[in-house]
Amino acid sequence: MAEEEEKNNKNFIIIVAVCAFLAIGLVTILKSRETEHLNYSTDTKSVQQEAQLFEGIKKYDNNFE
DSSP, X not given: OHHHHHHHHHHHHHHHXXXXXXXXXXXXXXXXXXXXXXXXXXXXXXXXXXXXXXXXXXXXXXXXX
């Protein structure tokens, strides 16, 4: 009986360790992808481009009077 309980404890510890390893690994991967994604967003738009985009948004404003 004691051997079975000790075996269950070892299995539990192994399962917890694997889950913790996976969680830490996945969080690290997500953080690196987020940092990579944030580097893509640079201010490349000029004031004229932003004005054109804003004008395009105004055109599709479907307010009926």
